[in-house]
Amino acid sequence: MKYDFIVIGGGIVGAATAWQLIQTYPSRSTLLVEKESDFARHQTGRNSGVIHAGVYYAPGSLKAQFCKEGAAATIAFCREHNLPWQQCGKLLIATSALEIERMHALFKRCQQNEIAVELLTRTQLREREPNISGEGAIYVPATGMTDYAAICRKLLQLFVAAGGSVRASTEVKTIVEHANSISIITSRDEELRGDYLISCAGVMADRLARSQGLRADFRIVPFRGEYFRLRDNSALDNVPLDHAALNVSHHIYPIPDPTLPFLGIHLTRMIDGGITIGPNAVLAPGREAYTNARVNWGDMTDMAMFSGFWRLLPQYWQQGARELRNSLFIDAYLREAQKYCPHLTREDLLPHPSGIRAQAVDRTGKLVQDFLFVESTRSLHVCNAPSPAATSAIPIARHIVERISPRFSAV
């Protein structure tokens, strides 16, 4: 059978794209393929679950636009399909004179991005969050939380109910573009044909583009984000009063370094009622190396052969060394969070699964900050969908379908 559309990847971007395609083209056939036996196994199921409001992004960038639209679309989707979400708000805490300066710059950016924010003094911060201390803070009421894996599964359920086809446990090994069609060769040694292909393969995105012979002048470099889960002290007896209340009612973030806004260990309220601490960002020894024991020598060699990787290292060696130290030494990790949450102790930190960010790096060693698409006559590859792409997945999918529609009609 030949499909009209083939979508690769059962994460939230692939799922939202498949759902958007079937709504736009209800009479066309669409197939989604996923290499794992279940969906949302990678970035989508291993993130902080934050519905971002769009605080950090350059005004006018796709990231800023999609994030704002995406937060509203995510909440509307959760409301409509009875999925869990909550708008708990976020506090960005400044703990030094440099961070106060950065806080004011960030406050201006929020205003340029038309995000409602409030500046809090040290006392106002203390009133809102008795366990958190800082010199001042930005309060972002629109930030929320949800379960992106649940959203991803619901999108796929709607897609299938509307007539879409899904194949799990099917890894795409190669893509071949012909004059009249495009085919994927899978791990089951079968060839599936379509008119148009959209690849949303996360950490494997560049490999699939290259397997099709497309020029992909960048590599995905895997940065692992390690988390801990906060012990639930409320259930314990005999803990000191301030410790028993080691709870927060907002997401708590540090004021970020503007050049690397995704860095900075934060306290995140999760939709299941828990609180996580993290993530950091350390180079992972493999694209799916969720622990250091899962070294993938093929991935490491691939990374080492890429000149952009060697240009990346000197640019960010200081931040890289700090993140590595925080990964290797739990006390160093803890100190990052103690800057704004001084009561936190080592005993509060319980293990929690890590996630891996699919970060595109170009030949000059620069981290690609915005979304990146690689295209051919019959295909579009989403090659960089960094955070907040879970928040933004619905408008990203809309953008993809609008972008390919004129070309799809022409092929």
Ligand SMILES: Cc1cc2nc3c(=O)[nH]c(=O)nc-3n(C[C@H](O)[C@H](O)[C@H](O)COP(=O)(O)OP(=O)(O)OC[C@H]3O[C@@H](n4cnc5c(N)ncnc54)[C@H](O)[C@@H]3O)c2cc1C
């Ligand atoms: C630690 C961490 C924290 C984050 N926190 C947030 C947050 O709080 N809020 C937010 O908005 N965003 C957050 N993000 C970002 C967000 O999770 C991702 O941007 C988003 O999930 C990307 O979705 P995706 O569908 O592109 O990728 P993925 O979820 O990684 O999905 C890609 C899919 O493609 C499949 N695939 C790959 N290769 C093949 C192949 N050859 N054949 C078939 N299938 C294939 C994979 O198995 C996978 O299921 C975070 C990310 C990380 C890692």
